[in-house]
Amino acid sequence: LQNAGFSPDFTAGHSxxxxxxxxxxxxxxxxxxxxxxxxxxxxxxxxxxxEDAGTMLAVKASQEKVxxxxxxxxxxxxxxxxxxxxxVLGGSTAAIKAAEEQLKIKxxxxxxxxxxxxxxxxxxxxxQKPFSKFVKKQEFNSPQIPVYSNTTGTAYPDDVKDLKSIxxxxxxxxxxxxxxxxxxYDAGGRVFIEFGPKGVLTNLVRNILDGKVHHAxxxxxxxxxxxxxxxxxxxxxxxxxxxxxxxxx
Numbered sequence: 001l002q003n004a005g006f007s008p009d010f011t012a013g014h015s016x017x018x019x020x021x022x023x024x025x026x027x028x029x030x031x032x033x034x035x036x037x038x039x040x041x042x043x044x045x046x047x048x049x050x051e052d053a054g055t056m057l058a059v060k061a062s063q064e065k066v067x068x069x070x071x072x073x074x075x076x077x078x079x080x081x082x083x084x085x086x087x088v089l090g091g092s093t094a095a096i097k098a099a100e101e102q103l104k105i106k107x108x109x110x111x112x113x114x115x116x117x118x119x120x121x122x123x124x125x126x127x128q129k130p131f132s133k134f135v136k137k138q139e140f141n142s143p144q145i146p147v148y149s150n151t152t153g154t155a156y157p158d159d160v161k162d163l164k165s166i167x168x169x170x171x172x173x174x175x176x177x178x179x180x181x182x183x184x185y186d187a188g189g190r191v192f193i194e195f196g197p198k199g200v201l202t203n204l205v206r207n208i209l210d211g212k213v214h215h216a217x218x219x220x221x222x223x224x225x226x227x228x229x230x231x232x233x234x235x236x237x238x239x240x241x242x243x244x245x246x247x248x249x
Contacts, residue, residue, distance in 0.1 A: 001219075001235070004248045010155075010189055012148040012180045014201055015080075015119065016040065018170060022156070026144040027163070039134045040171070043127035044117070054118025055096045057089045060109040063178070069106055073099045079120040080175040083207040090118035120150075120174050132168035140164060146187070153179025177201075181208045191241055193234070194218045215241055 013021035019040065023033040056079060059066050063078065066087040070076050075095030080088035089099055096112070103110050117123050140163060146155035149166055153176040156163050181192070181204075190213065194202045199218030206216050219234045220227055235248050 001245070001248065004235075004245045006238075006243070006245060008145060008193070010146045010148060010184050010187065012177075012184060013150070014082075014177050015150065015175055017196065017201075018147075018150050018167075020195070021147050022143070022167070025147045027140050027142075027147070027156075028138060032138050032140075036134070036138070040127070040131050043130045044119075044124065044171075052093050052123075053116060054091055054121060054123035055093050056113040056115050056118055057096050057100055057103075058111040058113055059087045059089060059103060060085055060111075061087065063087055066108075069103060069108065070099060073102055077121055078174055079118065081178045082175075083178055083204045084210065085207065086204070088113065090121035090123065092118070092123075120172065122172065124171055128169065128171045131171060135164055135168050148180040148184055150175040150177065150180065152176070153183055155183075177204060178208050181205055185209060185212065185214065190214050191238075191243070192216045193238065196220065198223055 011021040011024045019033060019036050062085055063081045066078060076089050076091040076099045078087055079090035082088065089096060100110050100112060140160045142158040142160060143156055149156050151166055151170055151173040156166060192205045197220055199221040202216045202218040217234050217237050220230055222230065235245055239245055
């Protein structure tokens with residue numbers, strides 16, 4: 001799509017996707033992007049069978065309601081704020097199990113997530129250290145367009161040193177996806193295009209901006225449909241909205 005003239009005004013990602021958002025904004029080149037992805041994956045995969053890696057629990061409610069409900073549940077934190085009515089908790093396996101039971105009693109709808117660890121919590125500190133060292137050595141540029149951060153919900157700073165500092169700790173900090181989308185909207189963003197498998201983030205954006213004028217388009221909206229057809233349908237929707245694209249083939 002870049003080759004066809006696609007040029008976004010902002011970028012943002014969710015968790016790993018923040019690496020893609022920074023790449024799309026020109027912070028680093030293709031090779032650095034792939035090396036960052038590989039290093040992050042390898043760091044996450046370091047496993048100590050004697051230690052609990054933690055786990056995660058999705059809760060179908062607002063951040064405010066969930067925060068109030070877990071006040072007296074020790075060892076559990078909010079790891080993702082995904083939309084107006086989806087929050088993900090992280091913590092030890094035992095703490096998350098306790099939270100699941102207590103939240104069910106309080107009437108919350110909860111879904112245990114099949115994850116390898118409690119991402120965006122202290123349980124992945126083992127991954128943060130090698131990833132941080134690798135980030136420090138890479139050549140970065142200032143973003144060419146605003147990149148909205150999981151950690152702050154606001155645009156990354158232009159100063160490369162400050163940008164790296166936020167990225168180094170991104171693995172440990174909560175993903176404030178709802179805040180990112182609200183802030184992009186406030187900055188004038190109205191068309192949200194998801195690059196990636198399926199349309200998870202597209203559905204989150206629709207929930208976050210429910211009642212506000214916006215368009216959310218997934219490039220690959222369904223795992224069950226023809227991906228080439230879906231891609232073409234997405235580009236047609238973009239062109240109808242006035243996004244200038246040349247031949248996408």
